[in-house]
């Protein structure tokens with residue numbers, strides 16, 4: 001039997017063989033598929049499953065998310081469900097913990113909640129009440145920033161816990177939905193996107 005050791009790695013030890021951020025970004029862009037009218041008419045869904053199925057593409061997306069992270073992050077927070085896929089490897093690469101934000105009825109211990117309006121529908125998010133120590137430096141990671149409601153609700157949860165939201169890193173920002181402006185209005189100006197769609 002062999003022993004396997006996992007990190008803490010750093011941004012420079014997560015490699016794809018591509019050092020040029022533009023080629024990473026173009027690879028990621030080429031692997032995100034538009035699916036019209038999902039989950040309802042008028043929504044163009046950004047489907048990341050081709051990206052996840054590509055070892056080089058998935059690695060490139062994590063490299064770029066890690067590149068955008070500030071120093072000294074204690075905790076990466078990812079939102080159900082696609083935020084888990086990207087947030088967990090970013091946490092490992094940064095040597096940070098990972099904390100899930102989940103939909104109601106999923107977390108087993110005491111939770112705190114925040115409700116908000118989505119691009120399509122309404123949602124409530126939960127986090128364990130003891131998940132993050134007050135003052136911890138938090139990076140929020142998600143796949144798509146649309147209206148900003150999900151990130152804003154997550155920021156509300158972090159505020160309730162007394163944690164410090166240092167930065168938000170998303171794979172794709174839908175610029176035409178003005179999520180960045182909503183977050184800035186609510187005091188969360190530090191946000192980066194690997195890709196922006198206008």
Ligand code: AMP
Nearest residue numbers: 044045046119144145146147148149150
């Ligand atoms: P929002 O709260 O409006 O910023 O929406 C962001 C959340 O909804 C993210 O967790 C995304 O995974 C998902 N989402 C919203 N709009 C889309 C879209 N057009 N394509 C893919 N995912 C989306």
